Amino acid sequence: MRKLSTLILLIICTSTFAQEKSLAEKLGYSKTDKLLIVHADDIGMAHSENIATISALKNGIVNSTSIMMPCAWSTEVGKLIKDMPDLDIGIHITLTNEWHTYKYAPIASKSEVPGLVGPDGFMYKDCASVAQNASPEEVEKEMRAQIEAALKIGIKPSHLDSHMGCVFYGRPEYLASYIKLAQEYGIPAMLNGEIIDGVINPNPQIFKGIDVDNLILIDRVAIASPQLYDELGMEAFYTELLNDLKPGITVLLNHIAFDDAEMRAITTGFTHWHAKWRQDDYNFFTSQNAKDLIETNQIKLITWKEIGKVSK
């Protein structure tokens, strides 16, 4: 087996920005504290995703999630979280519908966001198609519609992030709208130094109205990759990750659902991010091993709500 450290490719680089005080320090922690958000993406996508994610939030180490509002099951989340007033839940801005058999369209009126609607009447399958077809105005309109739809079902969003990263890897204007909307709604948007370096700094004109120097940046994003999944499996990957966690703020993204008939049908034709992948995530993040790793490595769990307080 290849040495694990060389395989951890998707831990996106640490911010190189020397800020006066780190975000960790602003939150009241020391520079050496290992701070972690254990974040389940994709709640709202399916019933299976909803109940598994909520179980992992209640019984596991998952302490944050973000919702895909355009999907048929997002409304269920509003009902399922009624007894969880402290839940840390953001908006997983969704511009793509990658699945072959399970479909969703923009929340905004199709005639107002035609560039987000593929020839089949649903969202495009990938970020590149979104970037080719959707104007920045359309994307901003849809992002706003998703936030407003979440408010309507009783969700008080703690943050914004981006399904499949289309906001980061589409057109730079999408990112400007994402930051602008987060500021308008008074919540943080997930950002790190890589995005500053790769998208914002090369496009000063597009971001001219945004106070880039004072953006809230997390230190790193960690996520299982197909290669890691195939070569190591979830438990070994996450175990090594938590044992080697660096000081600063890491957001660990996962995707939690049950390996059941619904999720298998949704992920038909996918060799990764599929039902078994999501069940493996559920199994790890609700395991005693995960809890022990947090404790023995003296990792402190933090939430987007805490970050939100210093971002105002």
Next chain:
Amino acid sequence: MRKLSTLILLIICTSTFAQEKSLAEKLGYSKTDKLLIVHADDIGMAHSENIATISALKNGIVNSTSIMMPCAWSTEVGKLIKDMPDLDIGIHITLTNEWHTYKYAPIASKSEVPGLVGPDGFMYKDCASVAQNASPEEVEKEMRAQIEAALKIGIKPSHLDSHMGCVFYGRPEYLASYIKLAQEYGIPAMLNGEIIDGVINPNPQIFKGIDVDNLILIDRVAIASPQLYDELGMEAFYTELLNDLKPGITVLLNHIAFDDAEMRAITTGFTHWHAKWRQDDYNFFTSQNAKDLIETNQIKLITWKEIGKVSK
């Protein structure tokens, strides 16, 4: 137990229209033949509905179905029926979204059919709300969008019918559009004498462009009611129905899905038409008993495709 015959309330009345030749005769059958379409409503609504309905079409006595195009799983149907070129499948015109946690919106752009969009951004829960809010123009636009969306996923519709009967029990103009669209696409629309008596004849102005005397009418629609389900159960109801079937054309509507996690979640809060109801339908319509009842009662199964041939 109350006498069964008094309980069969929902066998909607036989057409009282004396036509020169009955539809059965036009199809080449005699007046005394017992002709039956065993029709599964609601395919496309959910994955569970899709796979159970297709199983009942392949292995049971179900021989026709109709699809709910606005739902997240309608696209899957296009893929699942690729090996069923002779399938009798129509469009189950869907103007309502009755479920509390599983949602869908019109296929037409929301800004073009605002009267079909409730305050939650999805379709209304009942036909009365549709009738109060949606103009005939909006309903016709959405009906057309549903037919066109079906064509786009490879479905060649054999007929039109109506989810929850909103086309029949909404505004009479909806019914006029439904008949007009069926004629435009060259397929029959499910209609019987009750609808002629109750909706068309009292509104001659609305139907003035339609050749009412030459409409294709089935003789009766049969469907399990909540009362019948509670008092008899599906097997006893359908057994009696098939043993007592009258000559002429009966459409027997059912709703087939599995009693699984997805269907239970969709039907949360419903005491009828729920997951168990749909599993009971599956169990009966794939049973040997059902096949035997067809044979011993000399019932002839016919399809909407056959009817479509004489309606042109």
